[in-house]
Amino acid sequence: MITATRVLYDIGWGILHYIIFYPPVYQFVIIPGLVAALVVVIFIIWFERKAAARVQMRYGPLEISPRTGGAPQLIADLVRYMMQEIIVPSAVDFMSYILAPNMSMILSLLPMVAVPMTSIPSYWPIPMSYSLLIAVALSTLSPIFVVMMSWASNSKFSVLGGLRESFIVVAYELIAVISLLSVVPLLHTFDLVTIVDYQFSGRWLGLLNPLALLDAFIAVLMSTSGFPFEIPDSESELVAGPYTEYSGLLYGLNMGGAYIRRWAFSVLIALVFLGGWAPYRPEPGIVLGYLVPSLIVVVKAVIIMAIMSFLRAVYGRYRLDQALSLAWEVLIPIAIAAFGLSVFEAFIGVHP
Amino acid sequence: MPARPSLKRVPRATFLGRAIAGNLGALIVGVKYFIDPNRITLLYPHEYIKLRQGYRGYIVLIFDKCISCASCARICPARAMKMVTMEVKDKKLNRAMKKKYPVINYNRCIFCGYCVDVCPTEALYHVPYHDLVYLNMQDMILNVEEFQKEPEFVTAKEGVPVTYVFDEKRGLVKVSVEESSNQGSSSQPAGGGGSS
Numbered sequence: 001m002i003t004a005t006r007v008l009y010d011i012g013w014g015i016l017h018y019i020i021f022y023p024p025v026y027q028f029v030i031i032p033g034l035v036a037a038l039v040v041v042i043f044i045i046w047f048e049r050k051a052a053a054r055v056q057m058r059y060g061p062l063e064i065s066p067r068t069g070g071a072p073q074l075i076a077d078l079v080r081y082m083m084q085e086i087i088v089p090s091a092v093d094f095m096s097y098i099l100a101p102n103m104s105m106i107l108s109l110l111p112m113v114a115v116p117m118t119s120i121p122s123y124w125p126i127p128m129s130y131s132l133l134i135a136v137a138l139s140t141l142s143p144i145f146v147v148m149m150s151w152a153s154n155s156k157f158s159v160l161g162g163l164r165e166s167f168i169v170v171a172y173e174l175i176a177v178i179s180l181l182s183v184v185p186l187l188h189t190f191d192l193v194t195i196v197d198y199q200f201s202g203r204w205l206g207l208l209n210p211l212a213l214l215d216a217f218i219a220v221l222m223s224t225s226g227f228p229f230e231i232p233d234s235e236s237e238l239v240a241g242p243y244t245e246y247s248g249l250l251y252g253l254n255m256g257g258a259y260i261r262r263w264a265f266s267v268l269i270a271l272v273f274l275g276g277w278a279p280y281r282p283e284p285g286i287v288l289g290y291l292v293p294s295l296i297v298v299v300k301a302v303i304i305m306a307i308m309s310f311l312r313a314v315y316g317r318y319r320l321d322q323a324l325s326l327a328w329e330v331l332i333p334i335a336i337a338a339f340g341l342s343v344f345e346a347f348i349g350v351h352p
Numbered sequence: 353m354p355a356r357p358s359l360k361r362v363p364r365a366t367f368l369g370r371a372i373a374g375n376l377g378a379l380i381v382g383v384k385y386f387i388d389p390n391r392i393t394l395l396y397p398h399e400y401i402k403l404r405q406g407y408r409g410y411i412v413l414i415f416d417k418c419i420s421c422a423s424c425a426r427i428c429p430a431r432a433m434k435m436v437t438m439e440v441k442d443k444k445l446n447r448a449m450k451k452k453y454p455v456i457n458y459n460r461c462i463f464c465g466y467c468v469d470v471c472p473t474e475a476l477y478h479v480p481y482h483d484l485v486y487l488n489m490q491d492m493i494l495n496v497e498e499f500q501k502e503p504e505f506v507t508a509k510e511g512v513p514v515t516y517v518f519d520e521k522r523g524l525v526k527v528s529v530e531e532s533s534n535q536g537s538s539s540q541p542a543g544g545g546g547s548s
Contacts, residue, residue, distance in 0.1 A: 054389040055382050062395070314382035330371075 023290070024125035031294040032112050032267050040302060041259040042074050048309035055313035084248035089153075092245060096152035101246070101253040104145035108261035111135040115267055117294035118282045119193050131192045135268055136180050142261060143169045143223070146232070149254070150242035161235050162242040164320055168231060171327035172222040176265070178335040179215035183272055186342040186350065196276035206273035208345060212338035213273045215331055220269065220308070222323065224262035227312040229323050262305060270300035392516070392526050400483070402513035402529045407480040408465040411456060413499045417475035420452045424467035424476060432460035433467055438496060455499055458492040481505050 050069060053060030061070030114134040116124050150162020183205050184190060187198055199205060206213040222229040235241030243254050277293030425433045435452040442449050468476045484503050486492050513529040
């Protein structure tokens with residue numbers, strides 16, 4: 001009898017200790033992962049509406065709770081999305097129609113697997129020798145599902161919209177990859193922890209290589225359909241977008257997936273260019289070693305996302321040809337120039 | 353002779369000038385309004401535009417002044433105002449007699465104010481508000497008793513009165529009525545619809 005309870009206790013403790021309180025898991029679930037992403041996404045969407053309203057002489061969401069600036073409005077919107085009926089057209093490929101938005105949402109969080117939040121090895125999700133390369137590679141997976149959504153919709157307008165979206169995918173992936181990897185020749189490493197450790201000297205890579213920072217910023221805006229490049233959303237408002245056949249919560253997943261991808265990229269930019277947890281040196285212990293540095297990174301990433309959201313108030317929408325010509329004619333030369341700048345700085349001996 | 357307008361020139365000669373000047377200018381304007389917002393949207397039930405006296409709002413009849421001349425019903429271009437016959441007791445002659453009094457149908461009224469203008473004894477007047485809601489269309493056809501009562505201005509209970517003022521630097525600015533009256537004659541109200 002004693003042995004049976006003992007075994008049950010051991011199993012329960014094992015589940016708690018190795019699944020929930022296992023450090024890599026709560027790194028993936030709690031702080032840069034799912035919970036933090038949802039909180040940040042809700043805050044950023046609210047901020048986006050309020051900032052655009054301030055600039056454009058409006059008020060923004062206010063009616064539900066005027067004292068808090070209408071902050072519960074997004075929860076109300078979420079409830080409304082959840083209540084809405086999901087209409088599945090009879091012609092669609094059912095499995096891929098349902099799976100593609102979910103897979104896109106999940107895979108947009110996947111770069112968090114390779115992102116360290118502290119320099120203490122016991123809190124890393126994976127060993128960190130090629131983490132920057134892995135994070136950049138994983139971030140390129142989720143846009144495939146936009147094309148898959150348009151194909152599964154089985155509507156020629158959606159297929160056209162997905163094709164146009166894939167033009168942008170091809171254009172921005174190159175920019176994002178080159179500009180994020182342009183720190184590599186400067187520091188001779190793919191390891192995000194080493195990259196952050198170098199920036200404790202005060203020489204943030206965003207200051208050493210501002211071209212790469214600017215380029216990565218614009219590429220993230222393009223990839224997550226941020227405002228000047230909000231082409232898939234604007235086509236869905238007509239009937240030519242990749243999400244035209246989607247409704248209800250499935251459409252909400254597309255919108256939220258874009259914001260979560262932007263969150264993952266922002267954490268990556270904060271680590272690579274803005275010093276990560278730079279002013280603070282992690283010490284042993286879960287609070288000092290994991291929570292405080294990760295909160296510093298989160299604050300930096302939220303500031304990046306807020307600047308990206310602020311652009312909604314200023315810019316108008318680009319057409320597809322404008323976005324593509326900006327990508328191929330301006331941003332890719334800038335990305336290559338940023339790479340060259342890194343090589344030059346390595347040549348004159350900036351690197352450690 | 354009007355002054356020549358001076359156009360602000362943006363350096364658009366080269367590609368770099370175009371890109372940097374255009375984007376930076378837009379961002380600076382955005383940051384300026386983000387820090388110091390100029391919100392001109394009217395939050396309707398919580399704020400309402402204070403209209404001045406003489407605004408052609410709803411029409412009220414003063415029963416004792418009416419001499420049943422029917423000028424108002426004759427001049428009404430929308431045929432909203434009609435005369436109805438009522439049994440009243442005449443004070444001078446001291447006997448019951450039939451007289452005609454105007455009633456109004458707000459389904460048809462276009463608030464032109466001709467009836468108020470033409471009334472020889474000033475028996476009709478406007479109230480300076482116009483945003484009332486009726487539950488059905490039958491309620492919008494008033495009888496003589498209802499026509500004599502001033503309609504209840506419900507918005508004034510909930511909201512604060514505001515008015516729009518033209519500012520040289522910021523353009524149209526929304527201020528509350530007390531502030532605008534403190535500013536005196538330097539600012540002129542620019543909004544408020546067709547205030548006459």
